[in-house]
Amino acid sequence: MSEMPKRPILVLLASHWLSMLGTALVTLAGFSWLFLLPTNLRGRVENPYIGLLVFVAIPIVFFVGLVLIPIGVFLGKRRIAATIETLPDRRSALRRTGIFFAAMTVANLVIGSQLSYRAVQHMDTPQFCGQSCHVMKPEFMAHELPPHEAVSCAECHIVPGANGWLHAKMAGTNQLFAVIFNNYPRPIESAMEDNKLVSSAETCQNCHERERVVGPRLRIITKYKDDEQNTRTETVLMMLVGGGASGGIHGTHMGAGVHMRYAASDKKRQTIPWVEYRNAATGIARTYLASDAKAEAVSALPTFDMQCVDCHNRAAHAFGQAEHAVDSALASGEIAAGLPFVKKTAVELLKADYKSGEEADKKISAGLGKFYSDKYPEIAKKRGGEIQAAGHAIAGIYAHNVFPDLKVTWGTYPNNLGHVDFPGCFRCHDESHATSDKKTITQDCGTCHNAVAVEETAPDVLKTLGLAAKLDKAKETK
Ligand code: HEC
Ligand code: HEC
Ligand code: HEC
Ligand code: HEC
Ligand code: HEC
Structure with a gap:
């Protein structure tokens, strides 16, 4: 210079x-x-x-x-x-x-x-976590649905405080490298499978009180059959949620002084051969062993404290089953329940194999259109608008639940709240887990809910409760 x-x-x-x-x-x-x-x-x-x-x-x-x-x-x-x-x-x-x-x-x-x-x-917004990183697209999209759409990713995934934040960003950086080098697992492991989920005590319980007593809660599950009329049925359950000292579902597992632990023999924690129940308030302690499990083999397995997410594991990212997702869209009127065989056809279209989301988007709408023009040409002509709207809704269900590039499909992430689609409660409540004096973990149908009606068309209980007409109205107006 x-x-x-x-x-x-x-x-x-x-x-x-x-x-x-x-x-x-x-x-x-x-x-x-x-x-x-x-x-x-x-x-x-x-x-x-x-x-x-x-x-x-x-x-x-x-x-x-x-x-x-x-x-x-x-x-x-x-x-x-x-x-x-x-x-x-x-x-x-x-x-x-x-x-x-x-x-x-x-x-x-x-x-x-x-x-x-x-x-x-x-860096704590759902946009940064869920959208900047396409690997988390399934979780991001499921999180957009109620009830937790307004709760940020950080509130459930990061321990409050600076340490937790730093830890999360370091883990995030590792994940970023896995994405850059394209060596992340597909599907990515669930947070519990990965053993990375922050304890419910530091997340869920910041907003939900652990010992709150919840009265019996009415659950109405609307389904549609596979027949030409898409016959509508209702299951009516009184869920005995309980809480605190009042027992019930919450009280038994989460009441004051209750501490449950379990051992799992698979990473997804779907097979649970050993459960321990301790109650500091009553002094009761019981150990349950599955009938096909050996005590020595079980003692080598990892154990976990039972917490909210052992039942509510999909609280923010509930991926549906094809049947249930179609049922919900029918109930809300997004899919017109008057279209013949629309339930059956929609489920078939959703469960077919597609190479990509774009392919599914095209083929689902086209497939539904073709079904009606082949089988019901009159209806195809008269109700073209409804068929198109239904095709759009079905494609939307696919886009929210199946991600071919990430190998996420129906049932990839089990939901532990229930026992019909996945083992759920019955992982332990199977009458095979017993204490040394033969007390079992109950499967008695009235313990967790009173099933007032199971898949009935127009159940009396809804008339008694004055709900039958209201539910029908919801169907008509949509
Ligand atoms: C209300 C609490 C909650 C919120 C809010 C939440 N998550 Fe989760 N998330 C969970 C729980 C619980 C699991 C564990 C699911 C399991 O192991 O079955 C999980 C699992 C995951 C997984 C692992 C893959 C899987 O599906 O199990 C990813 C990725 C994820 N969440 C990303 C996000 C992103 C991105 C956001 C924000 C857009 C978010 N989460 C918001 C509770 C939450
Ligand atoms: C930042 C606060 C917050 C956190 C953290 C949070 N929730 Fe929630 N949760 C809410 C709110 C608010 C609602 C009610 C939404 C509504 O009524 O629309 C809700 C609703 C729910 C419901 C549904 C209740 C119903 O009536 O169907 C369940 C179940 C639930 N939360 C469980 C959990 C679990 C499990 C976790 C931890 C993984 C968690 N929540 C974390 C705020 C939170
Ligand atoms: C043993 C399984 C289990 C555990 C553990 C559990 N829950 Fe629940 N919870 C349920 C079931 C089952 C329901 C009823 C669901 C329904 O109505 O269909 C429920 C209902 C709820 C509701 C809705 C209550 C209402 O007002 O209707 C909330 C919120 C909730 N749980 C939060 C939590 C939180 C927070 C924790 C941890 C402190 C927790 N749960 C632990 C099984 C469990
Ligand atoms: C990890 C194992 C495990 C899972 C999973 C589990 N439970 Fe339990 N549950 C137990 C044990 C153990 C007991 C018995 C406690 C005792 O010894 O008193 C029990 C007891 C109960 C009771 C009280 C039974 C009675 O006789 O009063 C209810 C209600 C209940 N569970 C509901 C549920 C529901 C609903 C789910 C699923 C959402 C569920 N549990 C999932 C281990 C489990
Ligand atoms: C350990 C607790 C528990 C026991 C025991 C239990 N259930 Fe359930 N059941 C549940 C929970 C939790 C759900 C899910 C409710 C929800 O969807 O929020 C459920 C859901 C159901 C449903 C509705 C499922 C659907 O999607 O249509 C039926 C039907 C049902 N149970 C029947 C039974 C029968 C029959 C028995 C006796 C063999 C039984 N249950 C025993 C906890 C239990």
């Missing part, structure tokens, strides 16, 4: 290519930040990739630049000293430089703290 600049600030910044690069990066990021100030102050954007750019990439560029400047100054210190020697008024030059750096530091602190605050905040 033949001609060194004469202004002391430029002397510092231009003394080494690293500090020049640093200055360029800080300026670039600073201007981008100014340009995007409205977005930054709002703290959210719709598009996940813009979110990554605004809240993560710009701050990284900014801080890398800030770090490079002093490194460059340090590396170029000899040249700086030499140049400063040649300046006519060294004292005032140094003062001006000092003021300049003080002002820049204040500005950088403001911009930097705002940038990092937004970055940290952004």
Whole structure:
């Protein structure tokens, strides 16, 4: 370099290519930040990739630049000293430089703290966790449905506090590498299978009281048969949820002083050969062993404390079964229940093999259209709009539950709340688990619910409760 600049600030910044690069990066990021100030102050954007750019990439560029400047100054210190020697008024030059750096530091602190605050905040949003990372798309989409759509990913997946946050971001970085190198498992393991799920005591129980007493809760399960009329049936269960000292489902497992542990012989925890029940309030302790299990083999298995997610494991990411998902869409009117054989056809279309989501999207709508034009040409003509809407709804069900590229399909993630689709409660409640004095874990049908009606068309109980007409109304108006 033949001609060194004469202004002391430029002397510092231009003394080494690293500090020049640093200055360029800080300026670039600073201007981008100014340009995007409205977005930054709002703290959210719709598009996940813009979110990554605004809240993560710009701050990284900014801080890398800030770090490079002093490194460059340090590396170029000899040249700086030499140049400063040649300046006519060294004292005032140094003062001006000092003021300049003080002002820049204040500005950088403001911009930097705002940038990092937004970055940290952004990294906890469902958008960052679920959308920036396509591997988590199934969980992201399931999370958009009630009841937890307003609860952020972080509230269930990260231990509260700075430590938990750091831990989660480190795990996230590992996952990022797995995605970059394309060596993550497909389907990705469930959080419990992976043994990574934060204890319910630090998540669920921040919002839900462990010992709250819940009265008997009415559950109405609407289903449609495979026949031409898609005959509607209702199952009516009184769930004996209970809680605290009142026993019932919650009280027995989660009451004060109750501590249950179990051993699982598979990672998905679907086979549970050993269960221990302790109650500090009553002093009762019982150990149950499955009839086909050997005590020595069981003692080598990992054990887990029973918590909310042992039953409510799909509280935020419930993937449906094809049949139930179609039932719900029929009940809500998204699929017109008046279309002949629409239940049966929809389930068949949903369970067929497709190579990608796009292929399914096209073939499902087309398949439904073809079914009616082949078998019911009159209906196809008259009710084209309903058929199209139904095709759209069925394709939507597929998009929410099956992800061919991630190998997530019907039943990939078992739901432990129940016993009809998956072993669920019956993993333990199978009358085969017994104490040494032959007390078993009950499967008595009236223990957990009173089944007032099971798949009945127009059950009396709904008339008694004054609900029959209301449910029919819901069907008519849709
Ligand atoms: C209400 C609590 C809750 C919220 C909110 C929540 N999760 Fe989960 N998540 C869980 C539980 C519980 C599991 C464990 C499921 C299991 O092991 O069967 C889980 C599992 C997962 C898994 C592992 C794969 C699987 O399906 O088991 C991923 C990935 C995941 N969640 C991502 C997310 C993302 C992304 C968000 C935000 C968009 C989110 N979660 C919000 C509770 C929650
Ligand atoms: C940040 C607070 C929050 C956290 C954390 C949270 N929940 Fe919830 N949960 C709610 C709210 C609010 C509702 C009620 C939603 C509604 O009524 O629409 C709800 C609803 C539920 C319901 C459904 C109740 C019903 O009437 O069907 C269950 C079950 C449930 N939560 C279990 C869990 C479990 C299990 C976890 C931990 C994995 C958890 N929740 C974590 C806030 C939370
Ligand atoms: C032994 C299994 C089991 C455990 C453990 C369990 N639950 Fe439940 N919970 C159920 C069942 C079953 C229902 C009733 C579901 C239904 O209505 O169909 C229920 C209902 C609920 C509801 C809805 C209550 C209402 O007002 O209607 C909430 C909320 C809930 N559980 C949260 C939790 C939380 C939080 C924990 C942990 C402290 C927990 N559960 C532990 C099985 C369990
Ligand atoms: C990990 C094993 C395990 C799972 C899974 C499990 N339970 Fe239990 N449950 C037990 C044990 C053990 C007892 C008996 C406790 C005792 O010795 O008093 C019990 C007792 C009960 C009782 C009280 C029974 C009585 O005679 O009063 C109810 C109600 C109950 N469970 C409901 C459920 C429901 C509903 C589910 C599924 C959502 C479920 N349990 C899942 C282990 C389990
Ligand atoms: C350990 C507790 C427990 C026992 C014992 C039990 N159930 Fe259930 N049952 C449940 C739970 C939990 C659900 C799911 C409720 C829900 O969907 O929220 C359920 C759901 C059902 C359903 C509705 C399922 C559907 O999707 O249509 C039927 C029918 C049923 N049980 C019948 C029985 C019969 C028959 C027995 C006796 C052999 C029995 N249950 C024993 C806990 C139990």
